[in-house]
Amino acid sequence: MAEIATRRLGMVAQDIAQAANVLQNGGLVAFPTETVYGLGADARDDRAVARIYEAKGRPSFNPLIVHVPTIEAAKALVHWTKAAQKLADAFWPGPLTLVLPIRADAGISKLVTAGLDTLAIRLPDAPLARDLLTAFGGPVAAPSANTSGQISPTRAQHVLDDLTGRIEAVLDGGACSVGLESTILGLAGDLTLLRPGGVTRDDLSKALGRPVLLRDENATISAPGQIKSHYAPRAQVRLNAENWNTNEARLGFGDIECDLNLSTKRDLTEAAANLFEFLHRLDAMNRPTIAVSPIPDTGLGIAINDRLNRAAADR
CATH class of the missing domain: 3.90.870.10 (DHBP synthase)
Structure with missing residues (x-):
């Protein structure tokens, strides 16, 4: 091309x-x-x-x-x-x-x-x-x-x-x-x-x-965003991190020490607005893994976790 x-x-x-x-x-x-x-x-x-x-x-x-x-x-x-x-x-x-x-x-x-x-x-x-x-x-x-x-x-x-x-x-x-x-x-x-x-x-x-x-996750693809591995950074993604490992890029949620925080106030709307921008920034740090704090699986958190699960899926 x-x-x-x-x-x-x-x-x-x-x-x-x-x-x-x-x-x-x-x-x-x-x-x-x-x-x-x-x-x-x-x-x-x-x-x-x-x-x-x-x-x-x-x-x-x-x-x-x-x-x-x-x-x-x-x-x-x-x-x-x-x-x-x-x-x-x-x-x-x-x-x-x-x-x-x-x-x-x-x-x-x-x-x-x-x-x-x-x-x-x-x-x-x-x-x-x-x-x-x-x-x-x-x-x-x-x-x-x-x-x-x-x-x-x-x-x-x-x-x-x-x-x-x-x-x-x-x-x-x-x-x-x-x-x-x-x-x-x-x-x-x-x-x-x-x-x-x-x-x-x-x-x-x-x-x-x-x-x-x-939707049944095993059903045939009928709309965008249903492929298992999607929204993925170059780094591997570790979800539901309760603590941090050495040399990880740290994506926090709530009152926690981290590299970038989706929302210190645990506001899911703020977290959603920040998610992709912060993944871009953390990926630019060139660390092997991006670790992510647990996100509540309610309301808008369901959509956030959907994106994170696909980002963390096998590629």
Whole structure:
């Protein structure tokens, strides 16, 4: 793959217009959402979508999320349901992806869905992302803007350090506020949590007035973020560390001496926002292991532990 000159763009209208033009011409643009930076391409363009997989080294069986600027744009792509409307009213724009049956006339590249008859779709909350989607005027496929399986990017510099030479542009909108990828909920059949994220399972059940099922971890991949080894730094990851070993990079939680602390106040929202940024920093210390304090497996902690377990999985 020939090296590409990667441009760093800002937040003004001229930068957004340049980024939209890149997308319209089949290029790749990384842009900030409230969750992580996404690597965007025109979801209707087979060649552009194929370039996402190439740039990331992403397996072709792993589907992509499509980002849209409005609920009406989502309805044009999928078969909308009453449950989808309830969830959109409660959580959109925001860190929730819905998986619904795709319309036959959606015009979405089959590479986006990885051959499935469903589409993962989201309306992001970050203003810069919505401005870009509106300026582009079409659906944008956008997984996280990083090499597949590695730590997700929450700052423009993370993207530039990883993907410079493989993509056309990065829109720099500062740090992502949520810091974890979106929750993914399957609505094509049983209501099933396909990936935990910023909207908790309890939040979803409350909005729907009925329980949300958990995905069988041994089931076939049906949404992004389900590969066992994912979000991994170069260092090995040791979880639930009650004490530290020699020459470890130490990621703490709560009142503990460490190299970086996700939240001294044990605030899970703060911890989620810091997780990937701190993993990037600790990995740069070039120690063989990153040890991580125990994280409560409740609320947003479920999503944090999901990412940490995949980061620590055998590679």
